[in-house]
Amino acid sequence: MPTCPVLRPSGRAVDALRPIVLEPGVSKYAEGSCLARFGDTHVLCTASVDERVPPWLRGQNQGWVTAEYGMLPRSTLTRTDREAARGRQTGRTQEIQRLIGRSLRAVVDLGALGPRQIRIDCDVVQADGGTRTAAVTGSWVALQQAIGVLGDRLEEGAAPLTGQVAAVSAGIWKDQVVLDLDYAEDQHAEADANFVFSADGGIVEIQGTAESSPFSTEAFQTMFAFARRGADALFAAQRTALGR
Amino acid sequence: MPTCPVLRPSGRAVDALRPIVLEPGVSKYAEGSCLARFGDTHVLCTASVDERVPPWLRGQNQGWVTAEYGMLPRSTLTRTDREAARGRQTGRTQEIQRLIGRSLRAVVDLGALGPRQIRIDCDVVQADGGTRTAAVTGSWVALQQAIGVLGDRLEEGAAPLTGQVAAVSAGIWKDQVVLDLDYAEDQHAEADANFVFSADGGIVEIQGTAESSPFSTEAFQTMFAFARRGADALFAAQRTALGR
Amino acid sequence: MPTCPVLRPSGRAVDALRPIVLEPGVSKYAEGSCLARFGDTHVLCTASVDERVPPWLRGQNQGWVTAEYGMLPRSTLTRTDREAARGRQTGRTQEIQRLIGRSLRAVVDLGALGPRQIRIDCDVVQADGGTRTAAVTGSWVALQQAIGVLGDRLEEGAAPLTGQVAAVSAGIWKDQVVLDLDYAEDQHAEADANFVFSADGGIVEIQGTAESSPFSTEAFQTMFAFARRGADALFAAQRTALGR
Amino acid sequence: MPTCPVLRPSGRAVDALRPIVLEPGVSKYAEGSCLARFGDTHVLCTASVDERVPPWLRGQNQGWVTAEYGMLPRSTLTRTDREAARGRQTGRTQEIQRLIGRSLRAVVDLGALGPRQIRIDCDVVQADGGTRTAAVTGSWVALQQAIGVLGDRLEEGAAPLTGQVAAVSAGIWKDQVVLDLDYAEDQHAEADANFVFSADGGIVEIQGTAESSPFSTEAFQTMFAFARRGADALFAAQRTALGR
Amino acid sequence: MPTCPVLRPSGRAVDALRPIVLEPGVSKYAEGSCLARFGDTHVLCTASVDERVPPWLRGQNQGWVTAEYGMLPRSTLTRTDREAARGRQTGRTQEIQRLIGRSLRAVVDLGALGPRQIRIDCDVVQADGGTRTAAVTGSWVALQQAIGVLGDRLEEGAAPLTGQVAAVSAGIWKDQVVLDLDYAEDQHAEADANFVFSADGGIVEIQGTAESSPFSTEAFQTMFAFARRGADALFAAQRTALGR
């Protein structure tokens, strides 16, 4: 690591998150919803309850949580082709939506949820880096609301939500480890990792990637530590959003 | 028409619009943008300038304006499948995006625009009826902004935007002609028509459909008159939004 | 309107239809069929009875009428790509087939039809403008035949067909309102509208579009009047075709 | 072979073709066209000249002939799904259109054709068995016309068409070898073979298939002989159609 | 045929097969499998038993045998695009897999098989000409193994496999008829035919194609005779592979 670090474009400290705003209940129709803002990254997350399970789960008396992800064409600096018009979701989209679904399922007791499906939709209204971490973090709020709506439909005593998850990125930018990269940093990062943690200290998902050349174990450990602390701030923001 | 008319679900007069809010400049990146709200129908419209023309226009020294339309999966009362996941845009989507493009091109001098394309994206964040009319009305605001951004890139004296367009629906609901149907009315309408007008009194597009059985010429004339007056209010809202 | 009107390419009066021929029963297999010729526009319409309803109608004890539309690749002046080879129907195709289906359903009592589906296929063998109006007009003949074939399969006293529909176009060509545009006119029309009427004087569908710039209310009223009279001739042709 | 043969549904002799009608010039627009009728099987064949070659042939100073095949949805006894709506051509369709293209190219000097493509479209208007053989036979007529239209566009002395091709089926039905199977026979055939011959006695294509169990070499030789004679009648019909 | 024949690239006699190796049981999981090598052409064939029938066979108390075919992208001299990435199987692929399925079904008693499906997968690991003939020949071995595995699941006395099939190609290369063409020959063949025979002397499938110009009946008869003898060697190799 260099002795004389470069200032981040946003002026943030290396281990500082962007301003985080989680606005729940933004949708007139969805059982749960949250507009998650990580700085200029805005992701609209909704949770829809469907009283049927996917075909492969039928008769097993358990539920499912799944997620879909999309970007509005002009959420990005230059316009991105609309996936519906191209007729195909990109590999990146599929990767992200699989990540969101897995992350949420790690804190859901699918048996307690009962034979129903909760479908999460994460739509990026504006993208300035870190859309998948904002999506996971906001989706948990939407999911919590949707499960709250179930009420009597759950079996007595059932508590499908077993924990709290949040996600944040860390990376190496100009030779320094930084937390919660924005687009200006992400474009030139040497490494990039997304961490999904549970509030009780568990690891839900780690995806770390060298962008140009391999990175060191020490750098990874710092990324991990930054992310761990960043996640704590996100857990607090989730609780605040839900008025707890 | 019955002697004792039924009150509209919203309590509006038969010829009253919903509250109209056109909020321009909502996108950090797009050259033009507008969040159009017709009551609880919210459509995010962006205009993106692309300094290339589609292949079939090459070498003809003129521009193009086109539009795409989409609905967020949970913009609707119950969740609608994501078109990107289905891999195909529905016929309805294609019909609407073709309508938006044609409507805007009717007030654009494509030669004056020069060899570039403006791509409109209309994404429905919340749907309570009349999404296509909100989309056309908001898109015109986004288009106006995007053309304003072109500035010096246009040929001297070129004025690509030749007029103002807005759209509104009228229909027959419980035997009475009503303006600007919301979802509660639209579901049970006997007829439904969308009108696109230009501010100088011209007709840009009329799409009228009998939902269950044919309707009378008189009813159509009343729908036309209601829509004509409604459009005038929309033109005023567009001018207000643009600070004129 | 100019004082010295331009002669139409076909030499027709402004409010004259092309020669109309509706030839019923052209298919060896279909329950109903009609080859509709509007001048050099030839559309083969068939009606197929399917004793099942689409999945979303099951258990509702009513029927459905739907339509599909296609053009043979060399029905056009220059060859058009085959949609089956491209793997996707165009937006135009979907718009037209939705129009045909809606138009026919406006004169069908779906409850009286019973739990079965009639599928209309309109295939353009030769295209010289106005294929969708020929398709609607010919499809009604095919539909009438197919319902006639049902006979005993209908509930006693059921009369699924409640009226007669026909379609015709009108437009503005060289500043004059003209009826039933052919391709030579259509290519250069300033406005184009398709009207679907029922024989009892009702409006089933109106689709009017400004091609280059908005058009006046007066022009629209003339188009409406021409189309209304043209439709009457088509209703007569339909009755003649069916020997009534 | 049984001593007491079963009468064919059509009453034809085992080695008799159905009534053959080849009607050239049926399309207003196509450079070449032919409506080929083999009994109740009606196939509309068009030949379209495209003055460009496919990308993979560029710069090689030779031409190409290719074919596409489709069935109108209600050309069949019961309605067949429209391939354009399904978004995919079946394997059968692809097999047939590849066969038609290969068969025609066997009698075209692609160098003499020059850098242009002739696209054949075969659309089955009515299907009563043997659509592919009618398609090949009629396409040759359309191709001949289209090449005739080229005239001065060909290099001096170039004669792209080097021969005449026609196709016919033979098969085993109720233990007897029969020529030119119709649908009633085809459904219950024990073997089915399609033969494409050139008028100078050459073999262009043979596709023979056992439907339920293997068939004998003797039966195949009889099929071959029947087909050879049937093709001679088709060559004569082609010449008659072209007025030679 | 020329008096002074050209030597084949492989040095083989005109009627000689390549070295044939049929290695059964190569898959850890499949009910039947065979790696078929015809010289440098290597095709991995597996047979998978599925205790369900396709939807269109339900309730008919009979089984089905079907096949799929694919080439690994770098099985070929230069890399071929991966069909899964292109999102579509080519016409050639579909033709081949239909051929394999038909060929095997010709020696299967589908009633005796019972209500289950055997799915054959033929994946070309290395392609040096004749992949479809190797696929048919190897698939029969895999099929035989898979049926052997069924044992008690079959009804008492049921013998679903009624015969033995094998396939081989013959063609015209440099004016001589040759057996079992490799890629070097196939690229320049004047004619190419694939023959599928049953071991009891029956014809299952013949597909003969003129590559550039029609070929003679005599040449075809020689191809047939070569193929007939080649198939006998393949039947022996199949029996050896299965230890009989």
Next chain:
Amino acid sequence: MPTCPVLRPSGRAVDALRPIVLEPGVSKYAEGSCLARFGDTHVLCTASVDERVPPWLRGQNQGWVTAEYGMLPRSTLTRTDREAARGRQTGRTQEIQRLIGRSLRAVVDLGALGPRQIRIDCDVVQADGGTRTAAVTGSWVALQQAIGVLGDRLEEGAAPLTGQVAAVSAGIWKDQVVLDLDYAEDQHAEADANFVFSADGGIVEIQGTAESSPFSTEAFQTMFAFARRGADALFAAQRTALGR
């Protein structure tokens, strides 16, 4: 971690790899190839040199390395649908092929490679867990061969390959951390992580996922340590395979 650990199904020590065999040069045609066997997981990796770059890299004087991944339908315990037949690669497939490409690019100097593309194909012939790690490890061998073949085509002194990468999995199975999970373990793992390392001690990629509930930081550190040592054995196997 439990005091009395459960024996692994394979009998391996918790930190033991399966038998590793890397067989280079298995393809007759590919510039580089390797059959990678991690126990019963067999992946065929080929590297194909293409002297063109993808469109978006044109004119930038650098190369590209990309990867595609597929599974033979019966590589798995029960048959998996063929992606080419389904017309779509799954999200899992896309995730894996993106991982392989990124991992290899981390040790390639794309400028030194020059304006050409190396396409890696990883096809799973048999799947017993860990197919992606075998794919990365084998692909590096194929890549090394393919770059070796380039020879004079590279600029003088250019050394595109800057390091060695290998991949291995670790996970939590029955409460113990284990290395290189096979299918029997993978199906019931509580956590699963894939590690890609470079031989000089760098991290290329980490993908860790909690399968049912979050896992601890300590467990992750052990997984990391096991994987690090496992990778050293794979680096040695790669060098052995290449005769170094």
